[in-house]
Amino acid sequence: RKEVEQDPGPFNVPEGATVAFNCTYSNSASQSFFWYRQDCRKEPKLLMSVYSSGNEDGRFTAQLNRASQYISLLIRDSKLSDSATYLCVVKRGGNQFYFGTGTSLTVIP
Amino acid sequence: GAVVSQHPSRVICKSGTSVKIECRSLDFQATTMFWYRQFPKQSLMLMATSNEGSKATYEQGVEKDKFLINHASLTLSTLTVTSAHPEDSSFYICSARGSPGGGNEQFFGPGTRLTVL
Numbered sequence: 001r002k003e004v005e006q007d008p009g010p011f012n013v014p015e016g017a018t019v020a021f022n023c024t025y026s027n028s029a030s031q032s033f034f035w036y037r038q039d040c041r042k043e044p045k046l047l048m049s050v051y052s053s054g055n056e057d058g059r060f061t062a063q064l065n066r067a068s069q070y071i072s073l074l075i076r077d078s079k080l081s082d083s084a085t086y087l088c089v090v091k092r093g094g095n096q097f098y099f100g101t102g103t104s105l106t107v108i109p
Numbered sequence: 110g111a112v113v114s115q116h117p118s119r120v121i122c123k124s125g126t127s128v129k130i131e132c133r134s135l136d137f138q139a140t141t142m143f144w145y146r147q148f149p150k151q152s153l154m155l156m157a158t159s160n161e162g163s164k165a166t167y168e169q170g171v172e173k174d175k176f177l178i179n180h181a182s183l184t185l186s187t188l189t190v191t192s193a194h195p196e197d198s199s200f201y202i203c204s205a206r207g208s209p210g211g212g213n214e215q216f217f218g219p220g221t222r223l224t225v226l
Binding site for chain 2: 038096102
């Protein structure tokens with residue numbers, strides 16, 4: 001079983017829509033959780049960390065459910081510039097980071 | 110945020126040659142550096158983790174004699190793909206972890222696109 005699983009999409013949504021991505025992880029010992037954004041042929045960049053209590057950054061809301069071992073990312077009022085691949089990343093102890101395959105989002109005018 | 114550079118950004122080489130990729134943390138000391146490989150439309154796959162001054166830890170299935178990693182200083186790690194073959198063609202990305210305040214964030218380099226003919 002993969003460490004981190006994501007629906008690869010693609011998600012094609014109109015501008016202004018709300019879209020949600022989910023990610024599940026297999027190891028209950030996972031400690032830290034992140035969403036990264038990767039534009040085509042570019043390196044991943046941290047979008048936001050995910051905290052147990054949930055956290056919000058502008059139009060982006062991340063939530064963590066440890067009992068069910070899933071992480072979510074909600075994007076409200078989608079912009080064209082949100083089009084990218086969103087990577088779910090899970091960290092275990094030490095330096096072990098595991099990446100999901102990414103979810104592709106295209107926001108359509 | 111912290112800056113990580115990679116060099117070269119793109120390399121084309123003949124089969125059988127060796128290619129060295131450099132990863133540098135420009136404004137912080139990277140206690141740990143990671144090397145990833147990404148094939149088209151796939152996610153990043155961790156190849157190895159290196160800590161400054163010690164041997165790299167390779168992921169299962171990654172040949173340490175083929176992918177030589179050197180992390181000689183807190184700002185530089187190198188990946189050498191030895192005797193490269195066409196199947197080694199990929200996007201290689203390094204990341205670095207470690208900042209004055211510590212933390213869990215990885216800062217990624219811009220990647221190196223390797224094409225082996």
